[in-house]
């Protein structure tokens with residue numbers, strides 16, 4: 001990182017899944033610069049990427065992939081709903097990917113660390129160690145009796161997305177549709193309500209990305225923590241089910257929560273086209289709208305790097321993050337605002353959410 005760059009904390013990436021699926025299933029490729037995917041250590045350093053939420057996502061063991069389920073409609077698109085996955089399978093994959101993360105840490109020669117407290121996070125940022133926060137994208141690996149939750153917490157789990165865009169024992173994920181409201185079905189199950197309270201008690205951050213609107217309001221009613229959406233965008237600017245309505249933004253602001261902007265270009269363009277040849281001004285427009293509705297303390301980045309997304313060509317990958325910061329600076333955000341957007345807001349929310357300092 002050069003002196004003038006701001007360190008960036010990011011709300012969401014799927015790099016662990018990319019490594020898990022790679023041919024050797026190993027971690028060494030993370031330490032070498034490549035053109036594959038969006039994040040490796042050398043490119044992270046170039047981009048001032050100080051760390052963020054590293055998701056564990058369980059792909060379905062079989063069945064159609066995302067692209068095969070996509071139906072283009074007259075006005076947009078619709079992805080055929082994904083079925084629930086088996087929880088025994090999910091727990092097995094989750095343990096394997098946690099193992100991969102710990103190997104990444106161990107083989108990094110102190111260049112990567114799994115952080116469990118804000119103090120550890122700040123310490124890493126100061127020393128230039130890449131800070132990874134263990135996150136589950138979908139709670140399938142946790143049994144409805146929540147017996148596994150404490151164990152995962154002890155292993156380092158500090159952030160939990162209740163669902164991905166499919167149903168599980170706790171809630172109903174929002175299917176991918178455009179144009180459509182995020183109000184697509186019922187809210188949390190009884191086990192889901194228990195899960196929210198247990199996460200509050202342990203100090204595990206709850207991530208409301210991929211939850212449908214009813215589920216969102218259930219959490220808003222139940223949770224005593226700031227409402228957090230790690231990787232979404234603005235529904236008023238791009239009417240995807242994955243994006244947040246003005247009413248949801250209002251509730252997030254009232255809870256002193258945060259939204260991390262998802263870099264998937266199709267979730268930001270008004271026409272939802274997956275076109276990499278889209279100017280950064282489209283991203284700046286979403287940041288402006290979020291800041292207008294949440295205040296400058298309620299907005300961050302939530303790239304979704306390595307999550308099968310199409311990123312604006314100009315940005316490219318994690319090494320391109322300073323270009324987004326430059327675009328925001330050019331647009332009028334001063335240094336204090338940029339510090340908040342790039343890292344201070346995530347730190348503020350974690351301080352309020354994690355119970356262990």
Ligand SMILES: [Zn+2]
Pocket residue numbers: 137209210231304307
């Ligand atoms: Zn996601």
